[in-house]
Amino acid sequence: MASVFEHTVHDLIKTTSIERVVAPIATRLCHLILMCENGEAIEHADGLERAAEDVEEATRRMADVASRLSVESNDDVTKKEMEPAVVSLKACGQRVLLAALKLRIQPHEAELREELIASTQNVLLGVLKVLLVEDDAAVRKIITAAHWLMDSLSQLEAAPNIPLLLNAFQGFSDALLMLNELAWKRAKDLRDTGQQESVFCSLETLNRSISMLYNAMNSSIKHPQSTEAQAAKKYILDQVASTIRDLVSTLKSNSSGKSLSQKGSYRMKLDGLIKLLDLPHHTHLIDSGFDSLLRDLIIHCMVVANSSHKNIKRIVVDDCRRVLQLWSEISQDTNTKNCPSDHEQMQHNNGDKYFSLKKQLQKLDCSVVKAILYQLLDVFVAATVAFDDLMNAAGQPLYSHPDVLDVLNPLFTTFVSHTDKMIQVAGFISSLSTNAKHVENVENSTASLQRLKNNVKPLLLEIKEHCECARPLKKLENLHQQWVEETSHFIDALSYIVDVKEFIGLAAEEMKNQRYNCDRALNIKSPIQFNKHTANLIGCMNLVAQAVRRHINKNNNPIFRNGLLVLVKQVEASIDNVRASIRDISTKQVLATAGNGCIENREAAQLEFDKCAQSLIGDMKAVSQKVQDCLNYVRDPRVRAVLRFTNEHLLCQMSGIVSRARKMVDSQNTCDLPDLEIHMQCWSANAHFLVVELNKVEGIHPGMKQQVRLGLQEPSFIYTSLRLKREMDKFSVHNNQVVQVTEAIAEKIYHMVQYLRKKGPIQGKEAFVSTAKDVISSCQRVTQFIGFVTEHCLDQQCTDELLRITERIYTTTKQLTIISSVNAVTPGCRSSDEILVKNAQNLLHIILQGIRAAEAACIKGLKQPEPNSEGTEAVALCFQWRQNLMIHRAQQNSSLETDDLGLRKICPHEAAPSLAPVIPMQEFYR
Missing domain, CATH: 1.20.120 (Four Helix Bundle (Hemerythrin (Met), subunit A))
Incomplete structure (x- = not known):
């Protein structure tokens, strides 16, 4: 329903005169559709039949008037176009009456309600088509006057003497007078302010050019040998001709290039409606454009509702229906009372209805704002996740797949859909603001995101064509970095429009819901749902922290700023704690389900x-x-x-x-x-x-x-x-806690290295320091594992080596803790950042040495731990790894294939089992 008005009717209406005719019909149609969707049409079947009879009669009368006007017109194009439009309008009116009669017989049939809605929409489009045919005739009349003026200008240019010049100038003045009268009337009726200003400017230029044109022509005739006089004549003639052509082009165009429903229009229309309702006298409310404002407002609200969750959509639709119901009652009372005494009585009786309509509009506004904020939470909680998934998939060795796009296209479709949703929500948010600068910032960010989105598909095609070349992937990585930065700017621009207090209130409710969903997923032991809801929870917390920080920057009160800053830091610290807790729970889930996977x-x-x-x-x-x-x-x-x-x-x-x-x-x-x-x-x-x-x-x-x-x-x-x-045991080896924690440490350090290059997911100094602290906390688990192996090692040399490495880990961890604390209070110091990254790299290197030393100790032999002790799991993991290593070696020995020297060939792609993950160290040190 909303798309019919938003993209069809609204774009076709150029003048306010057509708008005054169409707006009441569109408003009643919106009300009818909402009534049918809510089931109220069943209760008002008799009233619908009477209304349908009135519609059929009105369309027939309008068709008769349009036919008479077309017959009286001298425009052959109008006669040709008006006849089918009139026939279609009469048929639409008859179909509305037929649909209403069917609905009265079978009021519970949903298909009949849909038929009534479709027939009413066709009536609206039929009326609009008749009006547009007449409107096109008016435009052609103006264009004919413009052509007459151009012919007069040509005669004026060809005048060889003063008497003929005066005669030609008389014809030019008459043509200009007619064009000015018709175009001025048309400009006053245009809805597009850009077109209106352009027409007025062209008419003013033509009026000012009369004296200059006469002087130039007079001088050129009196001084035919003067190059200056001839140049002045040519210049003024070209200017007048160009102005006439611009005027004709403007009248033929659909718009000035700007959307008729500009950003901020929702707030402007709502304020306009409230202002009209606040007037002391409502006698001329029907003729003041109230229908047009209300129609545009309701259409916008329905578009927002269609993009919202089901419960929020129901609230917005109900509020729209109540607003339209109140306005319908007021309109009916206004149309039934004609004499002045009736108007006074109507004003007295409808006073409460006007007040109720105002309150209902304010309630609708609250519902729409709430729906938009919920959409903001849904979309921007994971603003970059879709691109992150696409980037990760593109970075995998996809060249072995027969068609790379088969893997990337679903992810690209998700990315495009999410981006379109972001842009749509941004449009909703900007419509809430009347600040031109804020709206412009949002539009600029929207254009940047749209440009970046359009650049992704060509890069994916380039990756397919050159799958073994790193250059396309590097371009995609740079584009991803730009996307992350632009998304941050996008959220910044939106934060200036959104009410922070209301947004945080909704975000707090959403975090409660996500917390409940996390507990529920944990109870039913669903890792997928748990990871999804925990990601949403952390995303909400990050979004709230960012919004409050931006709000702090806009406030000049130092006491308020400092107090709120303390609370924000507490929230950010709690985010780190939540992440750590989630990692612990996820690790336990993996270990708990590993046994089932092995079976x-x-x-x-x-x-x-x-x-x-x-x-x-x-x-x-x-x-x-x-x-x-x-x-x-x-x-x-x-x-x-x-x-x-x-x-x-x-x-x-x-x-x-x-x-x-x-x-x-x-x-x-x-x-x-x-x-x-x-x-x-x-x-x-x-x-x-x-x-x-x-x-x-x-x-x-x-x-x-x-x-x-x-x-x-x-x-x-x-x-x-x-x-x-070996494959049977691989699940428990590669999903053990040691490998997972080590890979997590390596990934965090790699992100820290990227931060120094101004790349990667780390966007600020606080996140950089927080990542270093995460590395320190994760390192404790690996140290604990190495300690258990040291306690149960049978070889003294291996024990000494493990003790030495453990001591180095403790020392490096302590150094990293001190450096991260110092780094947190030294903003903008690159040398401090480089020292922190260097120590983190050294820590990773020592951890890998410790894990390999633990493997050597396992080969030499481990003693049996006490039953149910903490070291049981670590020792069991070591023995399982040793079994896999023996199987791997036996597999290699079983191959009879030899090379030219008689040496046994082994598969180069089959790496020996290891407790340490494969980490490309060159990425960390270059």
Whole structure:
């Protein structure tokens, strides 16, 4: 509904005369639509039928008048365009009456209510079309006068003497007088102030040019040889012709280039309505443009409601319906009383209704502002998340995917949708302000965001075409940095319009809701929902802190500023505490669910193992049968007997190897791994012997020899079983707390390095210092793990090394704490920032040394911890890692592929299991 008025009707109406006709119809149509949506149309079915009859009669009368005027007109274009418009208008009126009759018979049918709404909309568009045909005729009349003036100007230019000049000037004056009269009347009726000013300016220029034009023409005739006189004549003629062309162009254009519904119009229209209602006499309220203002206000409110949550939308729609109901009652009372005494009685009776209408408009304003603020919270809590996700996905090694855009397009669509929502909400917020500077700042930020959004798609296409080149990704990274900065400026611009007190009140309610949702997600053990609501909670807290800081900067009272600043710092400190608590809870959830994940992975691995085992035994039997067929061509009985025995023994050996491997996978015990490797080597030697002996037999076909040789290569099944075992345990290794914390520390330090380059997510000094403190707190968990390994280490040399590294971690952590405290009170000092980053880098380097030393201690051996002690989990993690390392080495040893020197080939992409994550250190030190 709102789109019909906002993008169709509103853009077509150019004059206030058409606006006065269309505005009451549009207002009643809005009321009808809201009544149908609320179900009130069922209760007023009889009234709707009477109203439909009135509409049908009114459209018929209007169509008759329009037909008569078109017949009397000399404009052939008007006659041609008016006839179908009149026929359509009559049909629309009849369809409204038919829809009302159907609704009276079946008042509960939703489709009939929709049909009535659509028919009424068509009546509005039909009336508008008839009015626009007449309006176009008026414009053509003015353009005809302008062409007459241009012809008169040409005759004036061609006058060879003074008498002919006077005659031509008389015709020029008559044409200018007619154009001035028609254009002046048109300009006064235009709604677009830009067009209006342009027409007035052109008419004023033409009026001022009369005397200059006469003098120039007179001088050129009297002095035909004077170059100055001829140049003056040419100049003034060109100026007059250019002014006439500009006037015609302005009258033909739809607008001056500025939107008819400028930003801030909501507040201006609301203030205009309140001002009209505050007048002591409301006699001429109907003719004062109240309908037009009310229509635009209601349409804007409905657009806001359509973008809001369901409960907020219902409140705004109900308030709109009550406003329209009150105005409908006032309009009906005004139209039914015609004499002066009736008007006085109407003023007395409707006094309470005018007061109620004013109060209802103020209530509607509160609901709309609340809806806009809720949308502001929804959109700007995670203003950069969509671009962050797109950036992270683009930075992954996507070149292995057949089509990079298949991965990036969904994220890009989400980013575009979120950006459009941000721009829409910004438009809503700017409509609340009448301050031109504030509105201009919002529009500039909106244009910048729109420009940056349009630059993203070409970069994604460039990444697809040059997926192995780092330059497109670097461009996208720079664009992301600009996006983060511009988003911050965007929020700054909006904060000057938003009422901070009201915004913080709504944000506090939203934080309570998010806190409840976090507790609920935690109780039902849903990590996805928990992470989502915690992110929203922290986003709300950050948004509130930023809004209050900006409010502090606008206040000059030092006592107020200092007091509020203390509270803001407390909020920011609580944000850090909330983040730390969320990390602890998330870690516990991961550890709690890791066991379930391992069980599921183990079951999948066992199923895959059984499938591979059956396939391998089947292949082995097929090869054995081929060998048996080949033995018929061996003439030496002794050799034939040896080969038959070897063939049968290979099949038995393979069955034994499969049984041992299945037992190892089921028991999760790698103690039998060396024994299994010995049996595999024996099987390989026997298979090699069988292949060599068969190759010596001349009677066997070479193709059969090749099939036997390929079938008796070392089975890839053993390799597969070990790989499945390792993949089965990978979940618990790569999701352990040590790896997670170390990766988190590395990520924070990388963000600190980016901060020095004026990049990355860290936007200010306080966030920079807060990140350093997060590194210190996270480091304690790794130190605790290294301490547990030190306590249970059996090798004295490893113990000494671990103690030395632990001492270095404590020392570096203490230094980092002191430097971060000093850095917090030295704003703008780059050398202090560099020292802080350098110490954080050293701390990460020492932590990685400690984890590798813990791995060495695990290889040397650990003693069993006490039952249910704190070190049980750390020691169990170490043993699990050692098992994975043994499986990895056995997997590499099982490969028979060798290079030219006879050395065993291993897969370069298969990294050995490690408790320390892979960290690109060059990114931290360059």
